[in-house]
Amino acid sequence: MSVSKEEVKHIAVLSKLQLTDQELEKYTSDLSNIVDFANELSNVDVDGTKPTAHILDIKNVFRKDEVQPSYDREEILKNAPSKDAGCVSVPKVVE
Amino acid sequence: MNDYEVIIGLEVHAELSTNTKIYCNCTTEFGADPNTHCCPICTGMPGTLPVLNEKVVEYAVKAGLAMNCEISRFSKQDRKNYFYPDLPKAYQISQYDLPLCEHGNIEITVGKDKEKYKKNIGITRIHIEEDAGKLIHDAFTGDTLVDLNRCAVPLIEIVSEPDIRSADEAVAYMQTLKSILEYLEVCDCKMQEGSLRCDVNLSVRKRGQKEFGTRTETKNLNSFRAIYNSIEFEIKRQIEVLENGGKIIQETRRFDDVKNIGYAMRTKENADDYRYFPEPDLAPIVLSEEYIEKIKNALPEMPHIKKERYMSKYGLPEYDAEQLTASKYVAKFFEEANDICNNPKAVSNWIMSDLFRLLNENEIEITSCKITSENLAKLILLIDKGTISSKIAKQIFEEMFENGKNPEDIVKEKGMTQISDENAIKEMVEKVVSNNPQSVTDYKAGKDRALGFLVGQIMKETKGKANPQIVNKMLIEILNK
Amino acid sequence: MDLYSLTLTDIAKKIKDKEVSIKEVLDSVYSRIEEVEPKVDAYITLTQSQAYERAEKLQQKLDNNEDIGILGGVPIAIKDNICTKGVKTTCASRMLENYTPIYDATVIKKLEDAGAIVIGKTNMDEFAMGSSTETSYIKKTKNPWDLTRVPGGSSGGSAAVVSSDMAFAALGSDTGGSIRQPASYCSVVGLKPTYGLISRFGLIAFASSLDQIGPFTKTVEDAALMLNVISGHDKMDTTSANLEKVDYLKAIVNDVKGKVIGIPTDFITDGINKDVREAYDKAIDTLKNVGAKIQEIKLEYAKYSLATYYIIATAEASSNLGRYDGIRYGYRAKDFEDLDDLYYKSRTEGFGAEVKRRIMLGTYVLSSGYYDAYYKRAQQVRTLIIENFKEAFKLCDSILIPTAPNTAFKFGEKSENPLEMYLEDIYTVPVNIAGLPAISIPGGFDSENMPIGIQFIANSFEEEKLLNIAYTFEQNTDYYKNKPNI
Incomplete structure (x- = not known):
């Protein structure tokens, strides 16, 4: 396996996903297969080749610093699963 | 404690004073009701895209030039990925390997009088990024509330080299940065509102040791006092740990300003793999020589240049010049007042003694002070013309500070005009002399103190308004007849 | 002939000429939907009430002889990853099952400005991740040509509704072939424009540097008409190209004399179905x-391209899908102990298996220690692929390749092995990697009468050339006239 179970566990944590043991097996094998496949890129000679920064030849796309009205708070919070006092509410954040 | 050397680097976050947020047209205004300065873009709703505010680039370049940085001709923005309720997209758009400005430095002055010294602090980089929202603890429900008004307000992060060696140096560095940013008008630097704040990276090592010790990062300090105290606290803590044979753990910490103690934040598992990658929704920033030159030529006079000018042009002592130019607003106040009354030393004295004292006592900034520069100039003119005595002037100044009144009006209202009419004073002197024969005898017997007593009696009669020079002259004339 | 079976161009003309009322057109389409949708399952949401309301207003304007736009009164379907204000936009995910956007995507504004009527939102692979529409959390869309087969994906719903006459045209999105491959499987025209030609503002992102919105239509001419409406610069999208407006209908000319068609013989090799090869x-x-x-x-x-694609697309997706955390919108798990638990449970329960697989792959290739080996290298190879196409277009006007190596497969046939499914995109992903325009049009049928698509690729912003060649091919064949028997 080119991707280990430990690595899959680690990236699941970074992705905030929980995996059952069965899923861990399955994803480890799936990711290994895909990564093996992607490893064909290591055969390509990329010395001196610049990574594509942008697909279009664009630069300096700016916006003027002019205020436009914001949205109604009701709209902003419309889809929130839990709200209180004009805010989205979440379980206590502990620092 | 002296066996240890302290290594400090500061990451300063300055909110840019643009009208709108970094990637949308919502206002950046402070203090509104929660979530009223929001739109689908700054709240990270699905399908939205960022478009960069042109002023953000301009302001960052200004700051870079003022801090002697090299300005990148090619720069890009990157995503920093992590989960937190104040970060609606689960990534912050920042700059990773190609920041707008790099390799700068600023000069700081540390300490006072004989112990005063100057030092250069290197600026590693300045990059642009977006601010996060604000989390409010709801004491009633125990939940946390998310206010996204501040979310995506533009920031520059100014990263220093680890050149700072003490809490004093850190505070001096922060004061210098604040002064530069104020001069540039790119940040309002209201630390209590969080528009200027910093993270302190700190480690200690035994003197002579080559490699750096393990560092900790104390986050989000937003007053000079908190910066000073947190550094003193952390130095002491780290040395104690090491002296007791312990090890410093690389961690993120907070400092409780009220209790005056630092503490480690709850560590998040693997939280520091931010998986930076170039932001595909934004274009590279490519700056031309002309663009950079144009900004350079429009930079205002910086504090250290202004200080030199105050010394040469106005003949002010170095200390005065430094105090007056440290804040752009103080310097502006000084120049405006002096333009009217043309008495730099007097203006300087009033600002540095009475005005600073009152501002401190009342904990207000010069920008929200009721005394205008014009009124201070008028007050000085009243003294210079002999209309009022400097003693009376102090009373008037206090009143001006209270209610912002014009000093001329105060003088008129309260009849505080100095009595300089020689005939009027002569009458008074004669009266006092005839009422105090004993003192006259004493004076003639060579007792100088009697003269003082007599002057005092005259001033009492006139409620301090008599011109003291004339009183003296008249009294001696009459006594010596 | 029933109204619903007409082309976009024809129905727009009939409405404008007042041969039919807009209501009659809507009635025809919705009755067709009532008849066929239970078999095909291509729509996630139908918007009758809004559609009829809008029809009435447009009809009034038309009756007053006001201009109602070049798509005035024409019913259009929209892939359910394009934001529609006040109408649920689910991305076919449990995560957004009840999500209602508070703003319209730029393409929706443009369509409505041109008088079009949105009649419903179409099914897709969850967050556009898939090649069969099987990863949808909401429903399973069937291929109108054979209900035991997939319609392709990820825009399977949009392809199916145009193929079965449940809409005159539909919008889809194409990140690695998600318009062209289902168009090929369902025998309709699918156009993936040049990256930057159409605003992405309001398209729920899968892979930002690859995503592009495009139309599904019954004919090439209809595709040109749709492109006229939805293309153009948008200041809300940094990556939107600022070019002069082009009238694509002018390219609808039946003549390719002297045009050079490139055949990439070194790329079309093994793994291609015999019937597809013959059609090609x-x-x-x-x-x-x-x-x-x-x-x-x-x-x-x-x-x-495929390896490059799966690195870049999943990396961008892993970041784009971070915002679905159960906090501001979307699915929030019922029971959780604390904030972290809320994140984990909401995301674990809200996303399906393929989405999780891609988030994890993308996280892996960006994670510390792997960035250079995967993400950076993929972007370097991407540069080489772009150069390859640039060189090729010095020799030819358009490149011809099959759209997909196979025709539509049976449900479940490829869902066990993700890599096998990914290989269906082999001929479509190079186009996204290089940001080029490409079109899939009907090009024949296999021995089981399943449609085969033929793909033309052109250089950046050369949509006119693309449409001209595709139109000429279409007019000199009659595959596009065949309709599924449903």
Whole structure:
């Protein structure tokens, strides 16, 4: 396996996903297969080749610093699963 | 404690004073009701895209030039990925390997009088990024509330080299940065509102040791006092740990300003793999020589240049010049007042003694002070013309500070005009002399103190308004007849 | 002939000429939907009440002889990853099952400004991740040509509704073939425009540097008409190209004499279905017969496109899908202990298996220690692929390749092995990697009467050339006239 179970566990944590043991097996094998496949890129000679920064030849796309009205708070919070006092509410954040 | 050397680097976050947020047209205004300065873009709703505010680039370049940085001709923005309720997209758009400005430095002055010294602090980089929202603890429900008004307000992060060696140096560095940013008008630097704040990276090592010790990062300090105290606290803590044979753990910490103690934040598992990658929704920033030159030529006079000018042009002592130019607003106040009354030393004295004292006592900034520069100039003119005595002037100044009144009006209202009419004073002197024969005898017997007593009696009669020079002259004339 | 079976161009003309009322057109389409939708399951949401309301207003304007736009009164379907204000936009995910956007995507504004009527939102692979529409959390869309087969994906719903006459045209999105491959499987026209030609504002992102919105239509001419409406600069999208507006209908000319068609012989090798290969060879002959020149070209790096694609697309997706955390919108788990638990449970329960697989792959290739080996290298190979195409277009006007190596497969046939499913995109992903425009049009049928698509690729912003060649091919074949028997 080119991707280990430990690595899959680690990236699941970074992705905030929980995996059952069965899923861990399955994803480890799936990711290994895909990564093996992607490893064909290591055969390509990329010395001196610049990574594509942008697909279009664009630069300096700016916006003027002019205020436009914001949205109604009701709209902003419309889809929130839990709200209180004009805010989205979440379980206590502990620092 | 002296066996240890302290290594400090500061990451300063300055909110840019643009009208709108970094990637949308919502206002950046402070203090509104929660979530009223929001739109689908700054709240990270699905399908939205960022478009960069042109002023953000301009302001960052200004700051870079003022801090002697090299300005990148090619720069890009990157995503920093992590989960937190104040970060609606689960990534912050920042700059990773190609920041707008790099390799700068600023000069700081540390300490006072004989112990005063100057030092250069290197600026590693300045990059642009977006601010996060604000989390409010709801004491009633125990939940946390998310206010996204501040979310995506533009920031520059100014990263220093680890050149700072003490809490004093850190505070001096922060004061210098604040002064530069104020001069540039790119940040309002209201630390209590969080528009200027910093993270302190700190480690200690035994003197002579080559490699750096393990560092900790104390986050989000937003007053000079908190910066000073947190550094003193952390130095002491780290040395104690090491002296007791312990090890410093690389961690993120907070400092409780009220209790005056630092503490480690709850560590998040693997939280520091931010998986930076170039932001595909934004274009590279490519700056031309002309663009950079144009900004350079429009930079205002910086504090250290202004200080030199105050010394040469106005003949002010170095200390005065430094105090007056440290804040752009103080310097502006000084120049405006002096333009009217043309008495730099007097203006300087009033600002540095009475005005600073009152501002401190009342904990207000010069920008929200009721005394205008014009009124201070008028007050000085009243003294210079002999209309009022400097003693009376102090009373008037206090009143001006209270209610912002014009000093001329105060003088008129309260009849505080100095009595300089020689005939009027002569009458008074004669009266006092005839009422105090004993003192006259004493004076003639060579007792100088009697003269003082007599002057005092005259001033009492006139409620301090008599011109003291004339009183003296008249009294001696009459006594010596 | 029933109204619903007309082309976009024809129905727009009939409405404008007041041969039919807009309500009659809507009635015809919705009754067709009532008849066919239970078999095909292509719509997630239908918007009758809004549609009829809008129809009434447009009709009034028309009756007052006001201009109602070039798509005035024409019913259009929208893939459910394009934001529609006040209408649920689910991305076919449990995560957004009840999500209602508070703003319209730029393309929706443009369609409505041109008088079009949105009649419903179509099914898709969850967050556009898939090649069969099987990863949808909401429903399973069937191929109108054979209900036991997939319609392709990820825009399977949009392809199916146009193929079965449940809409005159539909919008889809194409990140690695998500318009062209289902168009090929369902025998309709699917156009993926140049990256930057159409605003992405309001398209729920899968992979930002690859995503592009495009139309599904019944004919090439209809595709040109749709492109006229939805293309153009948008200041809300940094990556939107600021070019002069083009009238694509001018390219609808039946003539390719002297045009050079490139054949990448080194890229089309094994793994291609025999019937597809035959249809492809026949297409080359057709073009020769109408006066095009055939030119062999090389695309030596194209074979690395798929690996490149799966690195770049999943990396961007892993970041784009971070915002679905159960906090501001979307699915929030019922029971959780604390904030972290809320994140984990909401995301674990809200996303399906394929989405999780891609988030994890993308997280892996960006994670510390792997960035250079995967993400950076993929962007370098991407540069080589772009160069390859640039060189090729010095020799030819358009490149001809099959849209997909196979025709529509049976449900479940490829869902066990993700890599096998990914290989269906082999001929479509190079186009996204290089940001080029490409079109899939009907190009024949296999031995089981399943449609085969033929793909033309052009250089950046050369949609006119693309449409001209595709139109000529279409007019000199009659595959597009065949309709599924449903």
